[in-house]
Amino acid sequence: MDNAPTNDQAITRDSLYGTNAESTYAGITSFMRRRYSRDLRGVDVVVSGVPFDTATSNRPGARFGPRGIREASCAIAWERHWPWTFDPFDHLAVIDYGDCAFDPGFPQSVPDEIEAHAEKILSAGCAMLTLGGDHFISYPLLKAHARQHGPLSLIHFDAHSDTWPDEEGARIDHGTMFWHAAREGLVDPSRSVQIGLRTTNDDHQGFEVLDARQVHRRGCAQIIEAIRARVGDHPVYLTFDIDCLDPAFAPGTGTPVCGGLSTAQALEILSGLRGINLVGMDVVEVAPAYDHAEITSLAAATLAMEMLCLYAARHKVD
Ligand code: MN
Numbered sequence: 001m002d003n004a005p006t007n008d009q010a011i012t013r014d015s016l017y018g019t020n021a022e023s024t025y026a027g028i029t030s031f032m033r034r035r036y037s038r039d040l041r042g043v044d045v046v047v048s049g050v051p052f053d054t055a056t057s058n059r060p061g062a063r064f065g066p067r068g069i070r071e072a073s074c075a076i077a078w079e080r081h082w083p084w085t086f087d088p089f090d091h092l093a094v095i096d097y098g099d100c101a102f103d104p105g106f107p108q109s110v111p112d113e114i115e116a117h118a119e120k121i122l123s124a125g126c127a128m129l130t131l132g133g134d135h136f137i138s139y140p141l142l143k144a145h146a147r148q149h150g151p152l153s154l155i156h157f158d159a160h161s162d163t164w165p166d167e168e169g170a171r172i173d174h175g176t177m178f179w180h181a182a183r184e185g186l187v188d189p190s191r192s193v194q195i196g197l198r199t200t201n202d203d204h205q206g207f208e209v210l211d212a213r214q215v216h217r218r219g220c221a222q223i224i225e226a227i228r229a230r231v232g233d234h235p236v237y238l239t240f241d242i243d244c245l246d247p248a249f250a251p252g253t254g255t256p257v258c259g260g261l262s263t264a265q266a267l268e269i270l271s272g273l274r275g276i277n278l279v280g281m282d283v284v285e286v287a288p289a290y291d292h293a294e295i296t297s298l299a300a301a302t303l304a305m306e307m308l309c310l311y312a313a314r315h316k317v318d
Pocket residue numbers: 135158160162174241
């Protein structure tokens with residue numbers, strides 16, 4: 001890159017590759033200043049938002065999550081993501097696709113629209129990093145990913161199991177998606193793991209649970225080991241509900257629960273997963289209206305970057 005100041009790289013950048021300095025406080029706020037584009041040719045990873053929060057059971061507002069995460073990402077977009085020794089944007093063509101469109105007046109049609117959104121991107125050979133939205137969006141995303149990769153290992157960070165029993169059918173609930181996903185064979189619970197849980201549900205549908213107390217007592221290194229042993233080299237979908245973090249680190253979310261992970265613990269665990277066979281990822285449940293000083297959105301943007309680095313570590317072409 002030359003040293004001339006540039007701005008609005010979301011629309012002005014020449015290449016899909018590379019990290020370029022831009023004023024953190026100015027310009028069009030695509031995720032990490034990637035190009036806003038719907039052209040999937042030559043693209044490795046598509047970042048898109050799903051601004052849906054109709055499945056929320058407590059405080060709504062995660063529909064503003066994609067915008068909040070994009071804006072916060074601009075504060076960290078000027079340099080190579082620390083502490084990784086390579087820049088994922090040197091190896092992967094990443095675009096910001098904008099948001100999945102749907103009519104909130106027809107909530108029952110939204111799951112299919114999210115699935116079609118994912119299907120279009122995945123069938124073009126691109127991987128997805130999705131910004132929620134409440135956690136329900138992971139369910140149609142998993143359907144599309146499982147169609148391509150078969151039953152997936154789920155690595156699920158959350159305060160909640162999201163495997164509470166439901167009835168078969170078309171209920172839209174952000175606490176039961178993984179009950180459905182397990183029963184429908186979208187995920188393989190015997191190769192899946194949930195981290196950070198601290199709410200009561202006695203039926204885990206076969207998922208391994210590394211609850212919040214285990215993370216605090218055993219430490220990150222042992223948790224990393226346990227996750228790696230569970231998923232092996234199986235294709236992984238990684239989903240991060242931001243309420244996995246303690247409310248001190250992520251107040252901007254719909255159902256905060258005390259006793260959670262610190263942002264540092266979550267980053268430490270994610271970076272320890274280098275080498276896993278990651279095929280899809282999302283960060284959900286960011287509700288900026290309850291946030292303070294962008295703590296939550298910044299955590300979400302940083303975690304999303306950690307996921308991109310993980311993806312690049314496995315898939316990058318030198
Ligand atoms: Mn959740």
